[in-house]
Amino acid sequence: MSELGLRTRMLVKDVMSSPVVTTDEEVPSNTIAKLMNENKFGCVIVTNKYGKPLGIITERDLVVRVLAKNLQPATVMAKDIMTSPLAMIDPEATISDAARRMSRLDIRRLGVLYKGDLIGLLSSKDILGVMPELIEIILERTKIEGPDEASEEEPPSGYCDLCGSYSDALKDKNGQNLCEECRVEAENEK
Numbered sequence: 001m002s003e004l005g006l007r008t009r010m011l012v013k014d015v016m017s018s019p020v021v022t023t024d025e026e027v028p029s030n031t032i033a034k035l036m037n038e039n040k041f042g043c044v045i046v047t048n049k050y051g052k053p054l055g056i057i058t059e060r061d062l063v064v065r066v067l068a069k070n071l072q073p074a075t076v077m078a079k080d081i082m083t084s085p086l087a088m089i090d091p092e093a094t095i096s097d098a099a100r101r102m103s104r105l106d107i108r109r110l111g112v113l114y115k116g117d118l119i120g121l122l123s124s125k126d127i128l129g130v131m132p133e134l135i136e137i138i139l140e141r142t143k144i145e146g147p148d149e150a151s152e153e154e155p156p157s158g159y160c161d162l163c164g165s166y167s168d169a170l171k172d173k174n175g176q177n178l179c180e181e182c183r184v185e186a187e188n189e190k
Contacts, residue, residue: 010137012098013091015130016112016120022047023078025054029066030073032057043109045118046082053111053118055084088113089122095134099127162186 022045023032035044036059043058057078065081066073089098089110098110102124112120157168160179167179173186 010095010130010134011091012089012093012095012110012112012122013120015095015126016091016122017126018112018120020045020111020118020121022051022053022118023057024049025077025079025082027078028074029057029062029076029078029081032078033062033073042123043121045086045111045121046078046084047118051118052116053086053088053113054079055082056086056109056111057082058109086111090114091119095127095130098122099124102127 021035021039021041021043023035025046025048032044036042043056045053046055046057048054061081061083062073065071066076087101087105087107087110089101089112091112091114102108102110108124110122111118112122156170156177157166158170158177159166160170160182161176162178162182165179169180170177171180171183172178173183178186
């Protein structure tokens with residue numbers, strides 16, 4: 001595919017939001033809420049005085065850590081309610097790697113770090129937004145390259161249609177996916 005000039009992988013840098021809305025760790029939560037509202041973002045990145053990312057504050061953090069506890073928003077500082085550390089990813093990582101990382105960490109946002117600087121933010125919403133394009137790329141790649149011969153060599157894994165047990169080596173026998181034991185039994189019955 002590369003000889004056709006098509007890139008088959010979508011990268012974080014292609015999808016991330018940039019620039020990132022940041023705030024200082026000493027800013028009160030009511031100011032953070034205003035900042036989110038003005039920028040129409042669901043989160044802000046908390047930075048230290050040198051601009052290095054320390055953590056993230058989401059709308060949910062404001063609700064759970066300030067409002068639900070009936071705290072005065074003007075007295076609760078960013079450093080007290082942020083989720084820290086901010087999970088990061090490289091801009092050259094694939095969208096698949098980012099999605100796996102988000103799933104593994106059970107988070108919805110990743111900071112994008114390049115040479116020590118925060119250059120963007122990737123959210124699960126950003127990934128969902130490009131899913132149709134990713135599916136199109138896969139379909140086009142399949143049309144160009146044809147069926148994958150390697151996948152035909154490896155037997156499929158799953159549950160046997162006859163006994164229901166899991167097998168790593170199912171084989172088709174008269175339209176049914178059978179495990180080795182059921183295939184042997186079927187041969188012996190003949």
